[in-house]
Amino acid sequence: MKVGLLTGGGDCPGLNAVIRAVVRKGEVRYGDELVGFRDGWRGVLDGTTMPLSVASCRGILPRGGTILGSSRTNPYKVDDGEAQVQATLSDLGVDALIAIGGEDTLGVATKLAAAGVHVVGVPKTIDNDLSATEVTFGFHTAVQVAVDAIDRLHTTAESHDRVLVCEVMGRHAGWIATYAAIAGGAAELMVPETPFDIEEICDKLSARHAKGRFASIVVVAEGATPKEGSFTVSDKGVDAFGHVRLGGIGQQVAEEIESRTGFETRVTVLGHIQRGGTPTAFDRVLSTRFGIGAIDAVHDGDFGTMVALRSDRIERVPLAEGTGELKTVAADLVDVAEVFFG
Numbered sequence: 001m002k003v004g005l006l007t008g009g010g011d012c013p014g015l016n017a018v019i020r021a022v023v024r025k026g027e028v029r030y031g032d033e034l035v036g037f038r039d040g041w042r043g044v045l046d047g048t049t050m051p052l053s054v055a056s057c058r059g060i061l062p063r064g065g066t067i068l069g070s071s072r073t074n075p076y077k078v079d080d081g082e083a084q085v086q087a088t089l090s091d092l093g094v095d096a097l098i099a100i101g102g103e104d105t106l107g108v109a110t111k112l113a114a115a116g117v118h119v120v121g122v123p124k125t126i127d128n129d130l131s132a133t134e135v136t137f138g139f140h141t142a143v144q145v146a147v148d149a150i151d152r153l154h155t156t157a158e159s160h161d162r163v164l165v166c167e168v169m170g171r172h173a174g175w176i177a178t179y180a181a182i183a184g185g186a187a188e189l190m191v192p193e194t195p196f197d198i199e200e201i202c203d204k205l206s207a208r209h210a211k212g213r214f215a216s217i218v219v220v221a222e223g224a225t226p227k228e229g230s231f232t233v234s235d236k237g238v239d240a241f242g243h244v245r246l247g248g249i250g251q252q253v254a255e256e257i258e259s260r261t262g263f264e265t266r267v268t269v270l271g272h273i274q275r276g277g278t279p280t281a282f283d284r285v286l287s288t289r290f291g292i293g294a295i296d297a298v299h300d301g302d303f304g305t306m307v308a309l310r311s312d313r314i315e316r317v318p319l320a321e322g323t324g325e326l327k328t329v330a331a332d333l334v335d336v337a338e339v340f341f342g
Contacts, residue, residue: 002033003298004094005052007066008040008073008105012126013279014137014287016060016067018100021291023052030299035094040101041108042073045081047088061284064277075108082115089117096298100124102136103323106306110319113304120297121306121319122290126275129173132322133308137287142169142274143179149270150184150217157215163205163257163265167250169274170221173328176274177221181337187216189337190253192223193328198253202260208342209263218257220250289314 003026007015019036026032034052037043050068060067075081089097096118099109102125109119123130128139146168157164166186168176174191181189187208190196205216250267258265279287286309293307293314306322308315 001030001095001298002035002093003295004035004037004044004049004089004092004097005068006037006040006043006097006099006101006105007068007070007124008099008101008108009070009124010072010102010126011065011070011275012124012138013064013141013275013277014283015065015100015124016057016063017279017284017287018122018124018137018291018294019052019067020057020060021288022098022295023057024054025292026295026298027054030295032295035092036068039069040071040073040105041075041085042071043068044088044097045073045075045078045084047092049092061288062278064275064279072104074104076111082112085112086115086117096120096303098122098294098298102127103130103326106130106319107323110304110323113319118298118303119319120294120303121322122294123306123308123322126176127170127173128175129171129327130322131325131327132306132317133310135286135309137283137290138275138279139175140282141277141280142176143183144280145274145277146176146180146219146270147183149268149273150180150186150219153217153268154185154215157217160264161214163216163218163254163261163263165218165220165250165254165257165265165267167220167222167267167269167271169270171223172326174221174224174334175329177219177224178329178333178337181219182340184217184219185340186219186337188218188341189334190218190220190224190249191329191334192221192225193334195225195227197227198256199260202257204342205257205263206261209261216263218253220253222249224249 038048100122254267305316
């Protein structure tokens with residue numbers, strides 16, 4: 001078979017490990033010809049490809065990013081985009097396509113599968129918010145990066161009697177923020193699941209510092225929002241999938257804390273640092289298992305499915321199930337973090 005691969009959306013530690021696994025088993029075990037589409041769905045629309053082989057994938061297991069490149073191109077925002085995708089696959093003789101991505105990339109894959117395209121999905125999101133799988137690769141790497149940063153922030157906060165706000169990724173779900181707050185010993189946490197009360201947070205910080213603790217770490221997810229009327233969040237526009245462009249909530253929170261409490265407050269925005277660099281051992285193993293599962297699904301003709309981790313087993317679920325509902329942080333996990341606040 002001739003099998004195509006693409007990586008869409010934000011880059012994520014572990015993408016290259018998925019590609020490597022698909023290519024290794026596809027070429028060696030199944031005798032496939034593998035081809036990579038450059039820059040996500042844009043490469044499928046334009047027919048921009050690169051050959052993939054065991055030889056060309058040597059050394060990419062620990063490498064961050066994606067050798068295929070990525071983009072947030074949405075074929076369904078392009079005139080006759082679906083027809084262009086089908087024409088490209090037909091012209092290149094691609095028998096099946098493995099799409100590696102998050103909600104948006106796999107949402108496109110779901111529509112294409114319904115239109116008859118032979119596609120298998122691999123879930124990828126640093127935010128860990130895809131409902132059909134227990135965890136997505138890249139998440140644990142991002143959490144470790146955040147915790148390493150928070151550990152360092154503690155020492156400088158203590159040295160200068162400051163409040164330090166650490167902004168981490170998390171558009172609709174606060175998984176990274178919650179895990180990082182627990183593992184990093186944060187004093188406060190703000191997640192997208194629940195609008196936060198800035199006045200209440202400032203009161204808690206004031207009470208904490210009144211006890212003689214002059215350093216506090218506040219972890220805020222980029223998608224966290226204040227309760228209506230507390231203060232206004234700046235508008236940064238939307239992307240090709242209609243998502244609001246995020247970033248900046250950490251600075252606004254820091255300014256509010258300093259003005260309301262009088263405590264010197266600084267902000268650290270981790271941003272793309274969480275996405276870059278080498279994946280953890282856990283994420284390398286999970287990515288590899290997903291890649292093997294995806295190429296096996298292709299050869300079983302099990303199209304329109306997505307590989308998922310469930311009870312430490314790689315299973316297949318309908319693509320629509322993977323993108324149908326957002327997986328948000330449960331209240332009991334936030335409760336664990338709140339035990340250590342104040």
